[in-house]
Amino acid sequence: MAHNQVFPESQKWLKEYLESSLEQFENLFNKNVISTESIRNYTLIRTLGSGSFGRVMLSQHGGDNPQKCYAIKILNKEKVVKMKQVEHTMNEKRILLSIGSPFVVRCLNAFKDTTNLYMVMEFVNGGELFHLLRKKGRLPEYWCTFYAAQVTMALQYLHNCSLLYRDLKPENILLDHLGYLKVTDFGFAKRVQGHTWTLCGTPQYLAPEMILNRSYGKSVDYWGLGILIYELNAGFVPFDHKVPLKLYELIVECRLTFPSFFKPTLRDLLTNIIQVDVTRRFGNLRNGALDIINHPWFKDTDFRKILMKAEKAPWVPNLKGPMDSSNFDKWTEESISISKHDKYPDEFSNF
Numbered sequence: 001m002a003h004n005q006v007f008p009e010s011q012k013w014l015k016e017y018l019e020s021s022l023e024q025f026e027n028l029f030n031k032n033v034i035s036t037e038s039i040r041n042y043t044l045i046r047t048l049g050s051g052s053f054g055r056v057m058l059s060q061h062g063g064d065n066p067q068k069c070y071a072i073k074i075l076n077k078e079k080v081v082k083m084k085q086v087e088h089t090m091n092e093k094r095i096l097l098s099i100g101s102p103f104v105v106r107c108l109n110a111f112k113d114t115t116n117l118y119m120v121m122e123f124v125n126g127g128e129l130f131h132l133l134r135k136k137g138r139l140p141e142y143w144c145t146f147y148a149a150q151v152t153m154a155l156q157y158l159h160n161c162s163l164l165y166r167d168l169k170p171e172n173i174l175l176d177h178l179g180y181l182k183v184t185d186f187g188f189a190k191r192v193q194g195h196t197w198t199l200c201g202t203p204q205y206l207a208p209e210m211i212l213n214r215s216y217g218k219s220v221d222y223w224g225l226g227i228l229i230y231e232l233n234a235g236f237v238p239f240d241h242k243v244p245l246k247l248y249e250l251i252v253e254c255r256l257t258f259p260s261f262f263k264p265t266l267r268d269l270l271t272n273i274i275q276v277d278v279t280r281r282f283g284n285l286r287n288g289a290l291d292i293i294n295h296p297w298f299k300d301t302d303f304r305k306i307l308m309k310a311e312k313a314p315w316v317p318n319l320k321g322p323m324d325s326s327n328f329d330k331w332t333e334e335s336i337s338i339s340k341h342d343k344y345p346d347e348f349s350n351f
C-alpha cells in the first residue's frame with residue numbers, strides 16, 4: 001500500500017480488498033510454480049490473435065469438460081531470444097500466474113517444450129474493446145466511465161502489488177460474456193519496487209518521461225489510462241503522427257485539445273492525468289488512484305458495485321455459448337511443430 005495514502009471511511013472496503021489481494025499475490029509470486037504439462041493434452045481449435053513472437057489459440061483440454069475453453073498463448077523460444085524478450089517473457093509468466101484481479105485475465109498454467117512456451121489463460125470470449133470502439137466510432141460517456149472504472153481498479157491492484165503494466169491500449173482489453181473487461185498481454189509487465197528505465201509500449205500511448213529516457217514508475221500507466229479514456233470518448237487518440245519522431249514531439253509538447261462534446265468534468269480529469277509533470281499527474285500523487293476514483297467525472301459510478309460485478313454492463317456481447325469465438329478476427333492458421341532438440345535449455349529453465 002502506498003505510504004500515506006488516505007482512504008476515506010466510505011472506501012475502507014477498497015483498502016481491505018487491496019490488502020488481502022496483495023497477500024494472495026505475494027504467496028503465489030514467491031512460489032514460481034514450474035509445470036510439466038504438455039501441449040499434446042490440448043486440442044488447438046483456432047487462432048484468436050497473433051503477436052510479434054507467437055499467437056494465442058482457442059483450445060480445449062483433453063481430460064476436461066468439453067465445454068471448457070482456454071486461450072493458450074504460444075511463444076516461439078527462438079523468436080523470443082532473437083527479439084531479446086527473454087526477461088520480459090519470464091516476467092510475464094511469473095506475474096500472470098500470480099495475479100488474482102477480476103479485471104485481469106486469469107492464467108491457469110504455464111509450461112514449455114523444446115520449441116515453445118505456453119501460457120494457458122481463461123478464454124475471454126467477448127472480443128477486444130478495440131473492436132467495439134472501431135465498430136461504434138466512439139463510446140457513450142456512461143460506457144466510458146464503466147470501462148475506465150475497471151481499468152483504474154486494475155491499475156490500482158497492479159501498482160499495489162508493485163507491478164508496472166506498461167502496455168495499456170484498447171487491443172489489450174478484452175470483454176467477457178457479461179460485458180466486463182479484462183486486461184491481457186503482460187509481455188511488458190514488471191515487478192519494480194522503485195524506478196525503471198526501459199522504453200516499451202505502443203507509440204501513441206508512451207508517456208513523455210519514457211520518451212525522454214527518464215527513470216519512471218507507475219506514472220507511465222496513468223498516462224496510458226488518460227490516453228485510453230480520451231480515445232474511448234473521442235474515437236481517436238490525443239496525439240498522433242505517422243512519423244514516430246514527430247509523434248514523440250507532440251507527446252512531449254502535450255498541447256491537449258478536446259472535441260467539443262467533451263464535458264467540463266472529463267476535460268478536467270484528462271488535463272490532470274495527461275500531464276507531463278509527473279509530480280502533478282493524477283494517479284501518481286500521494287493518494288494514488290483515489291484522486292481518479294473520487295473525481296467528479298465518476299460521480300455516478302459505483303466502484304464497489306463494479307468490483308463485485310453487480311452493475312449491469314452497458315454492452316453485452318452476443319454469444320452463442322462459451323466456445324463462440326465469432327468476436328475475434330480470422331487469422332491464417334499455422335501448425336505447431338515441435339523439434340527434437342532444444343536450442344535454449346538454460347534461457348527458459350525457470351519458465
Ligand SMILES: Nc1ncnc2c1ncn2[C@@H]1O[C@H](COP(=O)(O)OP(=O)(O)OP(=O)(O)O)[C@@H](O)[C@H]1O
Nearest residue numbers: 048049051052056071121122123124171184185187
Ligand atoms: N485470454 C484471452 N482470451 C481471448 N483472447 C485473447 C486472450 N489473450 C489474448 N487474446 C487475443 O490474442 C491477442 C494477442 O494476445 P497478446 O497481446 O497477449 O499477444 P502478443 O503476442 O503479446 O501480441 P502483441 O505482440 O500484439 O503485443 C489479443 O489482442 C487478443 O485478441
